[in-house]
Amino acid sequence: MDVNAAVAAAAAIAGVLTGVIAMLAFRWSERDLKRPTRTSLHTDPVLPPGVDTVLSVLRSSAVVLDEADAVVKASSAAYALGLVRGGKLAVEPMLHMARDTRRDGEIRQVELDLPRRGTGRGEALAVSARVAPLGSRLVLLLVEDLTEARRIEAVRRDFVANVSHELKTPVGALSLLSEAVMDASDDPEAVQRFAGRMQIEATRLTNLVQELIDLSRVQNDDPLEDAEPVTVDELVAEAVDRCRHAASTKQITMAATGAADLSVWGNRGQLAAALGNLVENAVNYSPARTRVGIAARRVTAPGGDMIEIAVTDQGIGISDKDKERIFERFYRVDPARSRATGGTGLGLAIVKHVAASHGGEVTVWSSEGQGSTFTLRLPEAGAARDRSHHGSTGGGAHHRSAGGGESGRSRSMSPDAPPYEETLPAPEVLP
Numbered sequence: 364m365d366v367n368a369a370v371a372a373a374a375a376i377a378g379v380l381t382g383v384i385a386m387l388a389f390r391w392s393e394r395d396l397k398r399p400t401r402t403s404l405h406t407d408p409v410l411p412p413g414v415d416t417v418l419s420v421l422r423s424s425a426v427v428l429d430e431a432d433a434v435v436k437a438s439s440a441a442y443a444l445g446l447v448r449g450g451k452l453a454v455e456p457m458l459h460m461a462r463d464t465r466r467d468g469e470i471r472q473v474e475l476d477l478p479r480r481g482t483g484r485g486e487a488l489a490v491s492a493r494v495a496p497l498g499s500r501l502v503l504l505l506v507e508d509l510t511e512a513r514r515i516e517a518v519r520r521d522f523v524a525n526v527s528h529e530l531k532t533p534v535g536a537l538s539l540l541s542e543a544v545m546d547a548s549d550d551p552e553a554v555q556r557f558a559g560r561m562q563i564e565a566t567r568l569t570n571l572v573q574e575l576i577d578l579s580r581v582q583n584d585d586p587l588e589d590a591e592p593v594t595v596d597e598l599v600a601e602a603v604d605r606c607r608h609a610a611s612t613k614q615i616t617m618a619a620t621g622a623a624d625l626s627v628w629g630n631r632g633q634l635a636a637a638l639g640n641l642v643e644n645a646v647n648y649s650p651a652r653t654r655v656g657i658a659a660r661r662v663t664a665p666g667g668d669m670i671e672i673a674v675t676d677q678g679i680g681i682s683d684k685d686k687e688r689i690f691e692r693f694y695r696v697d698p699a700r701s702r703a704t705g706g707t708g709l710g711l712a713i714v715k716h717v718a719a720s721h722g723g724e725v726t727v728w729s730s731e732g733q734g735s736t737f738t739l740r741l742p743e744a745g746a747a748r749d750r751s752h753h754g755s756t757g758g759g760a761h762h763r764s765a766g767g768g769e770s771g772r773s774r775s776m777s778p779d780a781p782p783y784e785e786t787l788p789a790p791e792v793l794p
Contacts, residue, residue, distance in 0.1 A: 525693040533568040622659040626744040637717040640710035645676035681729035
């Protein structure tokens with residue numbers, strides 16, 4: 364009995380000890396779970412109330428760093444710009460700014476040029492970084508992408524410089540010619556010659572001012588406010604008539620086919636100016652006794668049928684490097700020829716803006732020495748009108764760069780012809 368009682372007592376004591384140990388272990392684990400860990404310091408709850416919501420609506424890229432320079436919070440834009448990698452701020456100058464701000468509490472701002480990630484291009488990403496303390500332990504970094512703003516500013520500077528140069532040239536010529544006329548007042552033949560030159564320069568100046576006005580109007584106006592169905596036949600006839608005299612002087616044949624029963628929806632004046640610029644360029648850059656063709660056809664597209672108007676010449680052609688820039692303002696493939704023909708360098712820029720504002724695009728195919736084909740692609744009247752009545756301006760068509768798309772050529776230039784794949788026939792020799 365004594366032995367059994369001792370065994371029972373020992374078992375009871377062991378059970379009690381086991382229970383106590385289990386309870387202590389449970390309490391210890393509970394305390395460990397409530398204790399802040401290194402990982403839990405980097406989660407969202409450490410942010411002051413409301414900060415997370417504010418950061419989510421900011422346009423700037425936002426990064427919040429803790430006292431160990433670990434990223435507590437980062438917006439998706441910060442990852443897209445490559446500011447955050449592996450949970451750390453990847454831009455060393457910004458990291459130094461954050462440390463300095465954490466040390467003295469001062470707000471700092473700096474503009475930096477960062478290399479682009481994964482593009483393979485040498486151009487830099489321009490950003491403005493601002494660092495400020497956020498509470499007692501955190502630092503807030505706001506980064507704004509200035510790349511597009513700088514690009515627009517550069518375009519504006521170039522535009523002003525080009526306009527100044529283009530205006531200065533004819534104005535300077537007029538000044539010199541007027542002096543020459545005064546000095547040659549007793550020589551009627553010289554006066555007549557100088558007066559003729561003055562008329563040429565005055566015409567060039569007038570054309571430049573008018574095209575600047577046209578370009579400004581195209582960029583600022585909504586073409587669908589006064590939109591109407593415009594038949595392609597009318598646009599082609601107007602473009603041909605505009606260049607008839609210049610083509611006749613150079614004995615250039617102009618042939619237009621495939622435009623019957625086709626119409627587009629938009630501003631008649633802008634569309635006529637765009638097609639007229641393409642035909643005028645084709646005539647100006649074509650040798651004498653060659654051919655300029657204008658072909659139109661309907662093509663099927665996901666957002667609705669489109670009308671393609673292709674202007675083909677047998678001129679000097681355009682190199683690959685020039686094709687990327689020909690739609691820039693004042694850019695000329697051959698400056699000497701352009702000045703000889705009175706070109707301003709704004710014609711193709713106007714075409715690009717007209718096409719884009721009408722929900723279309725303009726593309727170019729060209730080979731040096733073989734000529735060029737410019738294709739104006741616009742929504743057909745019915746589909747475009749339906750979209751505009753629903754608050755759209757052309758189905759969101761994207762404008763491609765000058766060298767981004769290629770159109771081929773067509774020998775027959777008829778609406779039933781296959782896609783432009785054949786080469787243009789040999790130059791037509793006129794009697």
